[in-house]
Amino acid sequence: xxxxxxxxxxxxxxxxxxxxxxxxxxxxxxxxxxxxxxxxxxxxxxxxxxxxxxxxxxxxxxxxxxxxxxxxxxxxxxxxxxxxxxxxxxxxxxxxxxxxxxxxxxxxxxxxxxxxxxxxxxxxxxxxxxxxxxxxxxxxxxxxxxxxxxxxxxxxxxxxxxxxxxxxxxxxxxxxxxxxxxxxxxxxxxxxxxxxxxxxxxxxxxxxxxxxxxxxxxxxxxxxxxxxxxxxxxxxxxxxxxxxxxxxxxxxxxxxxxxxxxxxxxxxxxxxxxxxxxxxxxxxxxxxxxxxxxxxxxxxxxxxxxxxxxxxxxxxxxxxxxxxxxxxxxxxxxxxxxxxxxxxxxxxxxxxxxxxxxxxxxxxxxxxxxxxxxxxxxxxxxxxxxxxxxxxxxxxxxxxxxxxxxxxxxxxxxxxxxxxxxxxxxxxxxxxxxxxxxxxxxxxxxxxxxxxxxxxxxxxxxxxxxxxxxxxxxxxxxxxxxxxxxxxxxxxxxxxxx
Amino acid sequence: xxxxxxxxxxxxxxxxxxxxxxxxxxxxxxxxxxxxxxxxxxxxxxxxxxxxxxxxxxxxxxxxxxxxxxxxxxxxxxxxxxxxxxxxxxxxxxx
Numbered sequence: 351x352x353x354x355x356x357x358x359x360x361x362x363x364x365x366x367x368x369x370x371x372x373x374x375x376x377x378x379x380x381x382x383x384x385x386x387x388x389x390x391x392x393x394x395x396x397x398x399x400x401x402x403x404x405x406x407x408x409x410x411x412x413x414x415x416x417x418x419x420x421x422x423x424x425x426x427x428x429x430x431x432x433x434x435x436x437x438x439x440x441x442x443x444x445x446x447x448x449x450x451x452x453x454x455x456x457x458x459x460x461x462x463x464x465x466x467x468x469x470x471x472x473x474x475x476x477x478x479x480x481x482x483x484x485x486x487x488x489x490x491x492x493x494x495x496x497x498x499x500x501x502x503x504x505x506x507x508x509x510x511x512x513x514x515x516x517x518x519x520x521x522x523x524x525x526x527x528x529x530x531x532x533x534x535x536x537x538x539x540x541x542x543x544x545x546x547x548x549x550x551x552x553x554x555x556x557x558x559x560x561x562x563x564x565x566x567x568x569x570x571x572x573x574x575x576x577x578x579x580x581x582x583x584x585x586x587x588x589x590x591x592x593x594x595x596x597x598x599x600x601x602x603x604x605x606x607x608x609x610x611x612x613x614x615x616x617x618x619x620x621x622x623x624x625x626x627x628x629x630x631x632x633x634x635x636x637x638x639x640x641x642x643x644x645x646x647x648x649x650x651x652x653x654x655x656x657x658x659x660x661x662x663x664x665x666x667x668x669x670x671x672x673x674x675x676x677x678x679x680x681x682x683x684x685x686x687x688x689x690x691x692x693x694x695x696x697x698x699x700x701x702x703x704x705x706x707x708x709x710x711x712x713x714x715x716x717x718x719x720x721x722x723x724x725x726x727x728x729x730x731x732x733x734x735x736x737x738x739x740x741x742x743x744x745x746x747x748x749x750x751x752x753x754x755x756x757x758x759x760x761x762x763x764x765x766x767x768x769x770x771x772x773x774x775x776x777x778x779x780x781x782x783x784x785x786x787x788x789x790x791x792x793x794x795x796x797x798x799x800x801x802x803x804x805x806x807x808x809x810x811x812x813x814x815x816x817x818x819x820x821x822x823x824x825x826x827x828x829x830x831x832x833x834x835x836x837x838x839x840x841x842x843x844x845x846x847x848x
Numbered sequence: 849x850x851x852x853x854x855x856x857x858x859x860x861x862x863x864x865x866x867x868x869x870x871x872x873x874x875x876x877x878x879x880x881x882x883x884x885x886x887x888x889x890x891x892x893x894x895x896x897x898x899x900x901x902x903x904x905x906x907x908x909x910x911x912x913x914x915x916x917x918x919x920x921x922x923x924x925x926x927x928x929x930x931x932x933x934x935x936x937x938x939x940x941x942x943x
Contacts, residue, residue, distance in 0.1 A: 458923035552904050565903065591911055597904065666886040677863060684864075686936050688927035697938050698864070706866030714865055718856075718875055719882060721863040735889050737899030742892070744903060774874075777881055793903025818904070 354379035355521040356841070359430065359578040362524060366413055366429045373406035373429030377473050380431045384475065384522045390847040392497050393517040395436050396444050397476035402431065405473040426581055428471030433523035435514050436477035437484050438569065439558040440464050447560050448482040448492035451689045451708035461558025462593070463527065463569045463586040470585045475523055478513030482710045483680065484534055484562045486510050487782045491712045496769055499541060500842040501808050505766040508538030515542040518572045520844055525582060526572045531563045532668055533786025535570035536798035540761035540811025543800040545828065545838060546572045547579045550818050551793035552597055555590030561679040563672035566790040575838050576799060576828035577606050583821060604822045606829045614830040615649040621656030621754035626785055632764040638802035638810035639760045642831065649830050654754055658746040663739050664787040669780055670723045670736040677720030680713070715776060744792040751817045756827060758814055760785055761798045765808035789815050797824040800837040849884060851876045
């Protein structure tokens, strides 16, 4: 039999339901794999093996009851291990957000996304590494040290959800949660050769997600294939009274297993925007993505050129609005209600000293940038103008989606870069996000998945973007592609890493 | 455009961040670079374009105004660095 940690989510569930594997055996196999590889990868910041095994035992009891009486209800993910990015609150497990300012914060509640998955039966393995408060594109901004890319330990896993992406790539977890504010699910999925879904803004509740850029933040997920992400997405999606941006949008009840691999994409119109194939993009990335688009065509998709003329404005727009929102959101970290306090005789000094000492370099930079963009005299020129151009970027997508169902593009201009490559040059790091930011600015969903490898053996990713609330089409197209290719089944060789 | 030391200090004070002299200098340069880059937005014609307020259609839906349980006092205080008599403790604010 295939090693437990290499079984797909569907195979895990089939084995659990047949009684061939227990959740305890599966959970223990993942904990062993984490013991062996996490020291080299640093994908997890916090592990909760005892709680995980006790959740696994509870799952096994439910499965046994269900097996003796299949009339009983069995939640859909009972017994399946899950890793959670350390910006999502899990009750009674430390949530650091990759920051010293929350080094001892233990949430008294579950994020809605986590609570729904728990009700669905998952076993939580622990919390994964992230750029501090999800601000970064490499996971190097974590106050607890970087995560390493499982395909080459000298390279970054991408970010900010780099811990979750690396955990899935190295089989430290079958599935994992991330968040995507400016590309933080899609880009690490691309760098680590796994599949990642960034849902429509407002599709999944943000309650219990520690806020960074509230008009962009969305909870997403990683798996080895699109098919594995569907059950997680369906469980997490839907209105939540705790997040007013989640709406009563009906959730389509789709089932990927019904798809016929032959001409599964007949009638689907996929747009290819010139603005995403620009000078400076790594040749192998462009070739890999163009080859994947041809493969989608062989499945029946109709490929059409589209134009998103305001694409190049996405970077300056995002890096004004997101820091502005961050500067307001992070005002709550003041050394009074949670986190460590740097003592001072005067209360204002507690704020100044705690925030100055405990926030990391990139977080302070974005707070400063956002504070400036919102400050008197500069608001209209920076923040106001950025919000107007954001409207134009959203219109780009609306216009494009009048003629196509989905848009195909590279996820990032290159494969995973080396740890330390961008040094202390924030602008060059921000440029890594040029292809992922537009979807966040428009609030549209996207899915990233592997479409090849470069000569260094690093994964190449492609993203598909769709209109608001059309995640079903994204899953369908990615799944159809994965039925005729095997890039998503490749695993890194980590024998030397343990 | 280059931010002056005074401007950097003013922003840091608005954000309640104590910065070292080295940080002030570094942030001054880096923020100037980023703002120079962002200045390209000024060239975009936005005549008649409304600033975005939400990517989704505004719903303005309110939930019923009904009391519901919230965090317990114990849970609300459990992460605080300094508490006394079930309250957050801070230095005197008024002289």
